[in-house]
Amino acid sequence: MIQCKTSKEISGMGHSMKRKEDVRFLHGKGHYIDDLKLPGMLYMDIARSPYAYAKIKNIDISEAMKVPGVVAVVTGKDLEKYNLHWMPTLMSDTQMVLPTDTVMYQAQEVAAVIATSRYAARDGREAVKVEYEVMKPVIDPFKAMHADAPVLRTDKPGKKDNHIWHWEVGDKAKTEKVFKDAEVVVKQDMYIPRIHVSSIETCGCVADYDKVNNHLTMYMTTQAPHAIRTVIALVAGHVGLSEEKIRVVSPDIGGGFGGKVPVYPGYVIAIAVSFLTGKPVKWIEDRSENLQADSFARDYHITAELAGTRAGKIQATRFKVLADHGYTDASANPSKFHTGLFSIATGSYDYDTAYMEADAVYTNKPPGGVAYRCSFRVTEAVHAIERITDRFAFEIGMDPARLRMKNFIKKEDFPWKSPTGWIYDSGDYHAGLKKAMEAIGYDALRKEQIEKRKKGELMGIGISTFTEIVGAGPSKDFDILGIKMFDSAEIRVHPTGKAIARFGTKSQGQGHETTYAQIIAEELGIPAANIQIEEGDTDTAPYGLGTYASRSTPTAGAAAAVAARKLRDKARKIAAYLLEVSEDDLVWETGKFYVKGAPEKSKTIQEIVFAAYTNHPQGMQAGFEATHYYDPPNLTFPSGAYICVVDIDKETGAIHVRRFVAIDDCGHIINPMIVQGQVHGGLTQGIAPAMYEELIYDEDGNILNGTLMDYLVPTAVESPKWETGHVVTPSPHHPIGAKGVGESPTVGSPPAIVNAIVDALSPYGIKHMDIPVTPFKVWKALKEKGVV
Template sequence: MITCKTSREIGGMGHPIKRKEDIRFIQGKGRYVDDIKLPGMLHMDIVRSPYAYARIKHIDASEALKIPGVVAVVTGKDLEKYNLHWMPTLMSDTQMVLPTDTVMYQAQEVAAVIATDRYTARDAKEAVRVEYEPMKPVVDPYKALEPDAPVLRTDKEGKTDNHIWHWEVGDREKTEAVFRSADVVVKEHMHIPRIHVVSIETCGCVADYDKVNNHLTMYMTTQAPHAIRTVIALVAGHLGLTEEKIRVISPDIGGGFGGKVPVYPGYVIAIAVSFLTGKPVKWIEDRSENLQADSFARDYHITAEMAATREGKILATRFKVLADHGYTDAAANPSKFPTGLFSIGTGSYDYDTAFMEADAVYTNKPPGGVAYRCSFRVTEAVHAIERLTDSMARALGMDPAEFRMKNFIMKEDFPWKSPTGWTYDSGDYHAGLKKAMEVIGYDDLRREQAEKRKKGELMGIGISTFTEIVGAGPSRDFDILGIKMFDSCEIRVHPTGKAIARFGTKSQGQGHETTYAQIIAEELGIPAEHIQVEEGDTDT
C-alpha cells in the first residue's frame, strides 16, 4: 500500500496525475528534428558502400553536380583538408567521418550530397559513381584473431593484429582452485547476436553554424546532448568551435534505447557543410540506412561455467567473452569498464568467488556496443548467469526456483559485496520471487506441466532473476572520454510560486516531464501542474 505524502492537489509521488507531455503528443504537436525548418536550409543525403571491405579507387560526382539544385558533393578528401575526416568515439577509439581510401563495412558513409531539397539530394546520390576494389571481409571475430587475418585498422600506427583490448576482474587462481575441487560443474557456450534497436524515429540533425558569432546550434536526435557537445568540440575545436560555442538541442525523440547515444558520421558531415557554407544543413536517415549503418547492440560470444556443491550451493562462476565491436570501438561505456557493466554477471546469488575476462576485436561490421534496454552490457551478463543457473539446477535435479531461493543473497546480509567488486545496497530477493510465484500460480503450473508431459505435450516454464545496475554514477567510476559523467538539475521558483526545472537528461518516451514534476512537488510542495520541466538543451 502506497502512502502519499502530499495532497492530490499538490500531486506528489503516488498520485495518479495526467502526464504533462501527453497533451502535445496526442494532438500530434510533438516537435521532432524533422519538424525543424530554418531559412535557407540545405538538405543532405549520403552515398554508402555496397561492400563490407573495399578500396575506393575513384569517386565521380560530375553527373550529380549537373542536377539543378545540387550544391556540392563532399568526400573524405574534402574533409581531410580541414582535418575533419576522423572523429573520436565515446570509447576513445577513432572512427572515419568519411573514408579517404578504404571502406570498412557495408553501408559505410562514402560521400555526402548537398542540395536545396531532400528529393534532389536523393536523386543526386544515385548519380554519384564510386569505383571500388573489393577485398575479402573479416566478419568472424575468432578468425579476426588468427595470425594470418588481415589487419583492419592500418590507420593505427604499429597495429599488427585486430585485438582491441583485454579486460578481467576477480580472482583467477582462487576461482580455478574452487572449480578443481567442486562436486558439480556446468559449462555453457552462448552467442548473443547483434540486434538493432529500431526506434520509430531514425537518426537525424539540423546543423546551423553562425559565421558572425562563430557559434554552432545543433538540433539532433540524441539521448546525451552534453556528451555529444563534448565530442563535437573534440572534432572541430581546431576550427574554433570550442565547447562554449556549441549548443546542442535535443527536441522530442521517437525512441532511443541506446541507439541515439553515439556520434554518427552524418552529424559531423552536416556540421562541416554548415561550417563551410554558412547555411543550415538537415540530414535525416531513412530506415534502410538506420538498420544497416547505425550502432548495434550485443554480439558477445560467451563461455560461462558454474561450480556448486551436490547440495545445491553455488561456489563460483567463470566467464570468458569475445566481443565483436565491428570496425571501431564506439560503445558508450565508462573507460574503466570496457565491457560495460558485465561484471554484474555474478547475479543475485551469494557466493564469494568469480573470475571474468573479455577480449574485444575489430571486424568488418558497423560499430557495435550500444546499451539496448538496460545499462551497459547488463543484458548479456544476466543472460549468461541465468542460463548457467538453469543448467546447474537441471544437473542437480532441482527445481530452478528452489535452486535460486537456496542461493539468493539473504535480506539481512545487505549491503553485500560481490566477488567482482560491486556493493549491493539492499534487497529482498526471496520475497520478490516468492511473490511472483504466488501471482502466477507456480506450483499449479508445474503440476500442469507434469500432466502434459505424460501425454507427450511440451510446456515450458522460464524463470529469470535480475539485479540491475542503473544510472551513470558515482562519477569516480563512470566517465565518457575521461570526463566524469553526471546529471544536474536547476530549479527556479518564480515570485508567484510557480517553478521551472531544467535537467541535463533527455527523455525518449519515459515521461520525465511528469515524473520530475511529481518529485519536485513532493519535495517543495509546489503543485506538479505549476512546474515546467525542460531538458535536452546544453544551454539550459
C-alpha cells in the same frame, strides 16, 4: 497500494499522475527533429558502400553535381583538408567520418550529397559513382582473432592483429581451485546476438552555422546534448568553433534506447557542410541506414561456467567473452569500463568466487556497442548468469525456483559485496520470487506440466531473478572522455510559487516532464502541475551526462531532490523570519511550515516564495533558486523476479508465450503508472531479442535483414499481455530511495523466456537454445533429437 505523503493535488511521489507531456504528442504537436524547417535549409543524403571491405579507387561526383538542386558533394578527401575525416569514439578509438581510401563495413558512409531538397539529395546520392576494389572481409570474430587473420586497422601504425583489448576481473586462481574441487560443473557457450534499438524515429539533425556570429546551433537526436557539445568543441575546436559558440538542442525524441548516444558521421558531416556553406543542413536517416549503419547492441560470444554442489549451492562462476565490435570500438560505455558493467554477471546469488575475462576484436561490421534499453552490457551479464543457473538446476535435477531461493543473497545481508567488487545497495530477492510464483501459480503450473508431458505436449516454465546495476555513476570510477558522470538539476521558483526546473538529462519517452515535477512536488509541496520541466538545450540547462543506462532517476532525480531540499532550507529561514520564530521551532508539512505546537501559525510554500522576492530577510539573497550537481555515492541495484510460461507446437516449433509475470524492485516509486509502462515496454524489448531480432550478416559482410521487413520488431500480436507487480526495497543511499527502472525488464526478461523454452524442450535432452529462439531453431533442435 503505494502510500503517498502528498495529496493528489500536489501529486508528489507515488501518485499515478497523468503525464504532462502527453497533450502535445496526442495532437501531433511534438517537435521532433524532422519537423524542423529553417529558411534556406539544405538537405543531405549519404551514398554508402555496398561492400563490407574495399579500397576506394575513385569517387566520381560529376553526374551527381549535374542533378538539378544538388549544390555539393562531400567526400573524405574534402574533410581531410580540415582534418575532419576521422573522429574519436567514446572509447578513445578512432572512427571515419568519411573514408579517404578504404571502407570497412557495408553501408558505411562514402560521400555526402547536399541539395536544395530531400528529393534532389536522394537523386544526387544515386548518381555518385564509386569505383571499389573489393577485398575479402573478416566477419567471424573468432577468425578475426586468428594469428593469420588479415589486419583490418592498417590505419593504426604498428597494429599487427585485430585484437582491441583484454579485460578481466575477479580471482582467477581461486576460481580455478573451486572449479577443480567442485562436485558439479556446468558449462555453456552462448551467443548474445547483434541487435538494433530501432527506435521508431531514426536519427537526424539540423546543423545551423551562423557565419556572421561564428555560432553553431546543432539540433539533433541526442540523449546526451551537453556531452555532445563538448565533443563538438573538442573535435572542431581547431576550425574555430569554441564551446560557448555551440548550442546543442535535443528536441522531442522518438525513442532512444541508447541508439542516440553516439556521434554518428552524418552529424559531423552536416556540421562541416553548414560550416562551409553558412546554411542550415538537415540530415535525416532512413530506416535502412539506421539499421544497417548505426550502432548495434550486444554481439557477445560468452562461455559461461558454474561450479556448485550436488545439493544445489552455487560456489563459483567463470565467464569468458569475445566481443565483436565491428571495425572500431565505438561502444557507449563509461571510459574505464571496456565491458561496461558486465561484471554484475555474478547475479543475485550469495557466493564469493568469480572470474571473468573478455577480449574485443575488430571485424568488417558497423561499429557500436550501445545499450538497447540496457545499462552498459548488463543484459549480456544477466543472460549468462540466469542461463547457466538454469543449466545447473537441470544438471542436478533441482527445481529452478528452489535452487534460486536456496542461493539468493539474503535481505539482511545488504549492503552486500559481490565477488567482482560491487556493493549491492538493497534487495529482497526471496520476496520478489515468492510474489512472482504466487502471481503466476507456480506449483499448479508445474503439476500441469507433468500432465502435459505425459501426453507428449511441450510446455515450459522459465524463471529469471536478476540484479541490475544502474545509475552511473560515482565520479571516482565513472567518466565519459574524462567528464564525470554526475547529473544536475536547477530549480527556479517564480514569485507566484510556480516553478521551472531544468536538467542535464534528456527524456526520450520516459516521462521526465512528469516524474521530475513529482519529485520536486514531494519535496516542496508545490503542485507538480505547476512545475515546468525543461531538458535538452545546452544554452539553458545545467550540464549533465544525459539519459541512458537507467541513470536519470538515480542521478538527475536525486539532484532534483537535493536542489529542492536546499530550497526548503531557504524556505525555513524565510518562514522563521515571517513568523518571527526560530528556525528550530518550525515543522515542515508538505507545502508549509508551521510553528511547533501552534499549527495555525504557518506559511505556505507559495507565501514563502513570494516573500523571497518581495520581503526577504535582510542579508539573505533574494529569489528562490537552487542548483545541484549530484555525484552518486554508489550505483543502484534494481532487481526483478520474472516467470514465463510457454507452449510449443511440436510439429512447427511455434512458440506461444502464454503468460509472463514480472515483479520488479526499483526502490521507491515516483509514478506507478509510468513505472508500470516502462516495465511493459521493456518486456516487449525483451521478447524481441529473445524470439525475433538479430542483425544477420553473410560471410561477405552483407547484411541480410537491413529493413523492417526482415528485422522483426514485435507488433501487438507478438507481444503478450504482460502482468506486472513490484516489491520495494528503497536504495539506502539515494535521496528518495529510488533505483531506476526503464531497462530492468529488457535486461531480465530474455533469460526467463529462453529458460521456459528450454524447460519445455528439456525432456528431449535439449539443454540450451541461443537467442533469438525461433520456430525454425526449435524444430531443428527437436529434429536433431529425433522428436519430429
